[in-house]
Amino acid sequence: MENGHAGKHRVAVIGSGNWGSVASRLLASNTAKLPSFHDEVRMWVFEETLPTGEKLSESINQAHENCKYLPGIKLGTNVIADPDLESAVKDADMLVFVTPHQFVEGICKKLVGKLRPGVEAISLIKGMEVKMEGPCMISKLITNTLGINCCVLMGANIANEIAVEKFSEATIGYREDKEAANRWAKLFTTPYFLVAIVEDIEGVELCGTLKNVVAIAAGLVDGLDMGNNTKAAIMRIGLREMRAFSKLLFPSVRDNTFFESCGVADLITTCLGGRNRRVAEAFARNGGKRSFDELEAEMLHGQKLQGVSTAREVYEVLTYHGWQELFPLLSTVHEICIGQLPPTSIVEYSEHTPNLSFVGGSTPCY
Ligand SMILES: NC(=O)c1ccc[n+]([C@@H]2O[C@H](COP(=O)([O-])OP(=O)(O)OC[C@H]3O[C@@H](n4cnc5c(N)ncnc54)[C@H](O)[C@@H]3O)[C@@H](O)[C@H]2O)c1
Ligand SMILES: O=P(O)(O)OC[C@H](O)CO
Structure with a gap:
């Protein structure tokens, strides 16, 4: 250079x-x-x-x-x-x-x-x-x-x-x-x-991008006082959806990337201590009655959330491909953020969670 x-x-x-x-x-x-x-x-x-x-x-x-x-x-x-x-x-x-x-x-x-x-x-x-x-x-x-x-x-x-x-x-x-x-x-x-x-540039960047959507989900369960087991479940399902979504968009994305700091470690720290989590907790405590924009302005004094807009952007991709049902957590976060679903929906989809193990595995389903 x-x-x-x-x-x-x-x-x-x-x-x-x-x-x-x-x-x-x-x-x-x-x-x-x-x-x-x-x-x-x-x-x-x-x-x-x-x-x-x-x-x-x-x-x-x-x-x-x-x-x-x-x-x-x-x-x-x-x-x-x-x-x-x-x-x-x-x-x-x-x-x-x-x-x-x-x-x-x-x-x-x-x-x-x-x-x-x-x-x-x-x-x-x-x-x-x-x-x-x-x-x-x-x-x-x-x-x-x-x-x-x-x-x-x-x-x-x-x-x-x-x-x-x-x-x-x-x-x-x-x-x-x-x-x-x-x-x-x-x-x-x-x-x-x-x-x-x-x-693995796409893998690293998608980890950093998608974890912000999972952090919104983690904040919602905090605001609903669901406890640590629920939050851990959200993080596990979120990580699985992050990996599946990344690999569908970029088949070159590597599994090992999710074990680097950009993957599981960022997911954990953001779901414990990040701004997306904090504002989503307040959103759930207010029963979804105050918008994310309003709470962001009041709580962050000029700092910006990335999770809400990323949830919308991910949803556009899911809708375009008809993948919403494969990614219930990522989809539900967006639907809650725009007021289409109540915050409590964050834990209601989990019994319908599909098996995403086919992504990058031996049994591709499409
Ligand atoms: N803060 C963290 O802990 C952290 C850690 C890792 C990664 N990130 C990522 O870093 C990126 C930047 O976040 P941040 O925390 O530095 O910013 P921030 O959210 O603290 O601050 C918002 C910034 O946007 C600027 N801004 C407002 N309107 C603007 C406009 N119209 N055009 C250009 N800039 C404008 C503000 O001046 C301010 O500098 C984000 O993608 C974030 O996810 C943040
Ligand atoms: O405060 P957040 O939610 O924007 O997250 C900050 C960082 O991305 C954590 O690595």
Whole structure:
């Protein structure tokens, strides 16, 4: 990879929410130490005005802290907030995408023709888009729009825990270019953040995407006070549907990927401590009478859920293929989110759960 900066790579982070800020902090701690990287990490900020009247980007650069999305944590003096997307990426040869998935397509369109030649990307975004042609993973959207290689990094990574350097693992998914994956792993690895690489980009990205739908289901059972056994059942059925759905979309997806941090570990941490779970619990406690949008705004103060929109996107794919009955958990979550079913339905479908063992097994049924 040619970087044109006297051998040093320049990193830019596109996104400055909760995980975007933590990822910038982690990367900046490494770029300051590693000789093959330029110290500065430029972080694109979707600009907003704080209640004090100050601009968020100015506040970050003054206090070295993102007081809205990661209060109380110093990011490092080498994290530079930049509200101008074009200027944030102009010198970078390593781009980290970490915005809520619903914004990435618009961002990519703005970046067309603005990147340095040979730039590489990684997506930390958990989500997908559904197009006329079918589902499109975010890494593919980045590659298709910008014509650049894009790996993914997913895992059991609740940002607030990584912000205070509690031990976590993560998984980088790549397609063919192992050297690029290793470069990203070097940039992300710290003693408290251990990264493995896996040649299964779709498997890794679908794990990170689909677990958010299962987390909504886990939150619903918490809100219904169903207890740990029910939640464990939801997680087991959810994992099984995640694997089956992934393999139907991409037969190359590997079973082993579900045993990496991006798979079972992320599913567990999200169903125990994530935002999707928390808001879904409140939704069930309110008997489904207050919408997810309303609860998200009230509880997350600008942070975004990915599970509700992902449930809708997955449902579109299931409906298109006539697969709803094969994926009762994934389908039911969407039907509850849009108010078509009550929250209690989350445990009512399970007796009809079909046998999904055919997917990737010896008895294909279609
Ligand atoms: N927070 C976590 O613990 C965590 C961990 C792993 C992965 N992720 C994933 O990372 C991605 C980003 O999440 P996050 O936690 O950094 O964000 P967030 O939910 O904390 O913050 C929302 C972000 O969206 C920005 N935004 C609002 N409107 C926008 C617009 N119109 N255009 C562009 N940006 C806009 C806000 O400025 C803010 O930076 C998501 O896909 C999420 O699933 C999050
Ligand atoms: O808080 P959530 O539900 O968006 O989940 C955060 C991360 O994806 C956990 O790995």
